[in-house]
Structure formats: C-alpha cells, structure tokens
Amino acid sequence: MMMDCQQAFALLQDILDKEASQIDEKEVRAHLKKCGHCFERFRVEESIQEFLNEKIKTSFAVEEKSDKLESMRLDIMGHLDEIDAECQESKKTTFGSPFKIFLSAAALVLLASIWSLSTGFFSHQEYYIPLEQAHWAAAENSSVYTQGFDKAEYLGIIEQNFNYNINSSFDGYSFVGAKKEQIMGNDVEHLIFPKDDDCISIFITSADTFVIPDNIKATMIKNSNQEIYDHNCRGCRLIFHKVGSLMIITASTNKEIELADFIPGHLTI
Amino acid sequence: MAEQNAVALKKRKEFEVQALPHMDALYRTALRMTKNEKDAEDLVQEAFVKAYRFWDKFDTGTNCRAWLFKIMTNIFINDYRSKSRSPMAVNMDDIDDNFLYGQLAVGSKESNPEKDLFNKIFDDDVKKAIETLPDDFRLVVVLSFLEGFSYQEIADITDLQLGTVKSRLHRGRKLLQKELFEYAIKNGYVKDNA
Numbered sequence: 001m002m003m004d005c006q007q008a009f010a011l012l013q014d015i016l017d018k019e020a021s022q023i024d025e026k027e028v029r030a031h032l033k034k035c036g037h038c039f040e041r042f043r044v045e046e047s048i049q050e051f052l053n054e055k056i057k058t059s060f061a062v063e064e065k066s067d068k069l070e071s072m073r074l075d076i077m078g079h080l081d082e083i084d085a086e087c088q089e090s091k092k093t094t095f096g097s098p099f100k101i102f103l104s105a106a107a108l109v110l111l112a113s114i115w116s117l118s119t120g121f122f123s124h125q126e127y128y129i130p131l132e133q134a135h136w137a138a139a140e141n142s143s144v145y146t147q148g149f150d151k152a153e154y155l156g157i158i159e160q161n162f163n164y165n166i167n168s169s170f171d172g173y174s175f176v177g178a179k180k181e182q183i184m185g186n187d188v189e190h191l192i193f194p195k196d197d198d199c200i201s202i203f204i205t206s207a208d209t210f211v212i213p214d215n216i217k218a219t220m221i222k223n224s225n226q227e228i229y230d231h232n233c234r235g236c237r238l239i240f241h242k243v244g245s246l247m248i249i250t251a252s253t254n255k256e257i258e259l260a261d262f263i264p265g266h267l268t269i
Numbered sequence: 270m271a272e273q274n275a276v277a278l279k280k281r282k283e284f285e286v287q288a289l290p291h292m293d294a295l296y297r298t299a300l301r302m303t304k305n306e307k308d309a310e311d312l313v314q315e316a317f318v319k320a321y322r323f324w325d326k327f328d329t330g331t332n333c334r335a336w337l338f339k340i341m342t343n344i345f346i347n348d349y350r351s352k353s354r355s356p357m358a359v360n361m362d363d364i365d366d367n368f369l370y371g372q373l374a375v376g377s378k379e380s381n382p383e384k385d386l387f388n389k390i391f392d393d394d395v396k397k398a399i400e401t402l403p404d405d406f407r408l409v410v411v412l413s414f415l416e417g418f419s420y421q422e423i424a425d426i427t428d429l430q431l432g433t434v435k436s437r438l439h440r441g442r443k444l445l446q447k448e449l450f451e452y453a454i455k456n457g458y459v460k461d462n463a
C-alpha cells in the first residue's frame with residue numbers, strides 16, 4: 001500500500017534526524033517521487049537541517065583555538081598524574097617492613113609534589129611528560145629505533161662525540177637501537193634496551209642546555225654525593241644523572257629495576 | 270609491585286588513547302552548554318577526572334565517546350545548569366511544526382527559496398539562538414545537531430525516555446528556527462522578495 005502525505009509527513013523528523021528505518025525511508029522516498037508538494041517540503045526541510053548542522057559547527061569554531069585545547073590537555077594530564085600518585089601511595093602503604101625505607105622516600109616525594117602544587121605544578125608536568133612520552137613511544141614501537149640501525153657505527157659516534165662508552169647489555173637488557181630526537185628543544189640521543197616485554201630508555205644530552213629547574217629538583221630525591229635525581233611519580237620512573245657536561249636520563253616503567261645502579265654501570269667517564 | 274605498576278600504567282595509557290581524544294568534542298559541547306569558556310573548561314576537566322576515577326567501570330569496546338558525554342552531562346545537570354529553572358518563555362503550541370518552512374516564499378519562481386533566508390543568518394545569530402534555548406532543549410539539540418548522537422544515545426546520555434528526547438528535539442528545533450527567522454528579518458530578509 002502506498003504511503004500518503006500525512007504518513008510521509010509523520011516521518012519527517014525521523015528523516016531529518018537520520019533515525020528513520022530503512023523501510024520507512026524507502027517508502028517516504030517513493031512517495032516523494034510521486035508527490036511534488038511533499039517533495040518540495042522535504043527538500044526544503046532537509047536543506048534547512050543541513051544548514052543548521054553546518055552553522056552550529058562553524059559558528060563556534062573560532063573559540064576552539066588549538067593552543068587553548070593543548071593547554072587544557074596538559075591540565076587534564078596533570079590531574080591524572082595526581083590521581084595516579086594517590087593510587088600509588090595507597091598501594092604502597094599495604095607493603096610490609098622491607099619497604100619502609102621506600103615508603104618514607106615516597107612520602108617525601110609526595111609531600112614535595114603536594115607542596116609544588118601551589119608553586120608551578122604544571123611546569124613540573126611539562127618537564128617530565130615529554131621524556132616519559134618519548135620512552136613510552138619507544139617501548140611501544142621499537143622498530144623505529146632498530147630498523148637499519150648500525151650499532152657499531154653508532155657506538156663509535158657516541159664515544160667520539162660524548163666520550164661515553166655504552167655497555168651493549170646490562171642485566172639482561174640489550175642495546176638494540178637509537179635515534180636522535182628533539183625533546184624540549186634539546187638534541188637528545190635516545191637509546192633503547194629491551195628485555196622480554198620490558199624496555200629501558202637512556203637519553204643522552206648536554207647538561208649545559210638540559211638543566212633541571214630548582215623547583216623540580218625539590219620534588220626529586222637527591223643522592224648526596226652524586227648529582228642523581230630520582231623521579232618516581234607516575235607510571236614511569238626517571239633518573240636524571242649529571243655526569244660532567246652530560247645529562248644522562250634513564251627511564252623505565254619497571255620500578256623494580258635499580259636504575260641508579262644501572263646508569264653508573266654504563267659510565268666510563 | 271611491578272605488576273601493580275604495570276596495571277596502573279596500562280590503565281593510564283588506555284585512558285589516554287581511548288578517552289582523551291574526545292576532549293575537543295566535549296569542550297565544543299561544554300561551550301554551548303555553559304555559554305562561557307571558563308565554565309566549559311572546568312566542566313570538561315571535571316568530566317575527565319571523574320571518568321579516569323571510574324575507568325574500571327567503562328566497558329572496553331563500548332562507545333567511549335557516549336560514555337564521556339554521559340559523565341559530563343551528568344555533572345552539567347547537577348552543578349552547572351542555571352539555578353533558576355525559568356519556565357518556557359514561549360508557548361510552543363503557537364509555533365508551527367517546522368516553523369521556517371511556513372515562512373518561506375515557497376511556490377515562488379525561485380527554485381531554492383531557502384537560500385535567501387540562509388544568506389541573512391550569520392554565524393553569530395546561530396550562536397545566540399542556540400544560547401537562548403532553555404537548557405533542556407539546548408542539551409538535546411547540541412547532542413543531536415552538533416555531535417550527531419542518535420535518539421537512543423541521547424536517551425542514554427541524558428537518562429531521558431526516548432520519547433522525551435524526541436519531543437525535546439522537535440520543540441528545540443521549532444524554537445531554534447523561530448529565533449533564527451527573527452534574526453533573518455532583523456538582517457533584512459524579506460519574505461516575499463521573489
């Protein structure tokens with residue numbers, strides 16, 4: 001049975017909202033072919049709806065500046081960090097006595113980071129997030145670092161440029177690839193050391209340009225006789241190690257690894 | 270300990286990959302709902318914080334975008350919606366269904382009579398017209414027209430009956446069209462200019 005004008009009109013809203021069933025839509029379209037009045041009505045209504053949808057999108061476009069969105073994204077990441085830190089802290093308190101030393105160290109970090117909330121917390125985020133992200137990206141997709149990589153040649157260049165000898169393997173982690181990256185405006189050599197599902201990143205850069213701001217130092221644990229800053233707030237742990245004119249940063253998601261021991265093991269300066 | 274960290278890290282990464290990319294859309298809608306940047310920002314931020322805390326409750330594989338909108342809508346309705354719920358200023362029954370069509374010089378020599386009307390409606394008019402819609406109508410209109418959610422998705426997001434979503438959308442459309450027609454007239458649209 002053929003649809004009449006009234007039945008067709010009853011489905012107008014569903015059609016405008018793209019909610020009509022295929023069968024209904026087909027019947028309405030069949031009616032429109034035969035009925036000039038309804039055809040014009042539907043054409044205009046669909047045209048108006050299209051105009052509205054489009055206008056609603058464009059009329060606000062100006063306010064969506066990309067730098068605004070980027071700073072919002074950073075703010076949100078900061079909030080996620082706080083939640084992560086909270087969660088980690090509550091987990092740590094469930095551990096027994098062998099962890100007490102770690103616990104108090106962690107408490108110090110937490111206290112420091114709470115204090116820093118009121119004093120430029122977000123500059124803090126901006127500081128270590130790029131390193132973590134670089135580490136995560138490498139752990140996720142190591143082939144970018146290993147493809148066509150000439151290890152012997154690379155080790156030679158590093159030794160020559162930085163006077164730095166890299167051990168090719170340490171504690172089961174082996175050096176398989178590297179590439180130069182731009183992180184926070186610094187030229188950084190990013191080396192990766194995978195082991196099973198795990199991965200460690202070592203970043204080598206100049207300590208002259210890669211400076212750790214004081215407010216960030218305050219949130220890290222400092223080893224008294226060496227310039228080692230241990231940063232362990234999120235899902236990733238970073239150790240900043242200043243050696244002569246070099247800044248060596250080690251990143252790992254596996255917090256059972258003693259990164260502080262790990263780095264000097266690689267140093268022959 | 271490593272296992273726990275791995276779990277925490279996985280959660281964070283999942284969230285960053287699945288939820289965070291929807292920030293632009295959430296902000297876009299938040300702007301239209303709150304009508305100002307500061308509130309919109311706060312609303313989006315609150316929504317993400319809440320979503321992250323409840324990430325375990327999210328069913329991976331289901332519609333993350335709709336889930337985030339539900340969280341944000343919930344916060345908006347509870348905390349941001351204008352405190353004075355003024356009753357509808359317009360008597361809806363006085364407005365024809367699909368108002369604009371009735372105002373067009375249909376049947377004139379013009380093959381597309383609506384084009385003249387569109388030319389007299391500017392971006393700023395649309396923005397103002399949306400903002401004058403009462404909250405309840407604005408919400409469904411934005412979710413449908415701007416974000417393209419289906420009736421069912423809007424019902425899930427707003428916790429409204431499907432029929433209520435449909436009727437609010439219908440009335441919201443009428444109100445919006447009436448408002449825009451007034452702007453068009455103000456901007457020099459002449460009904461019988463064919």
Ligand SMILES: [Zn+2]
Nearest residue numbers: 004005035038
């Ligand atoms: Zn007809």
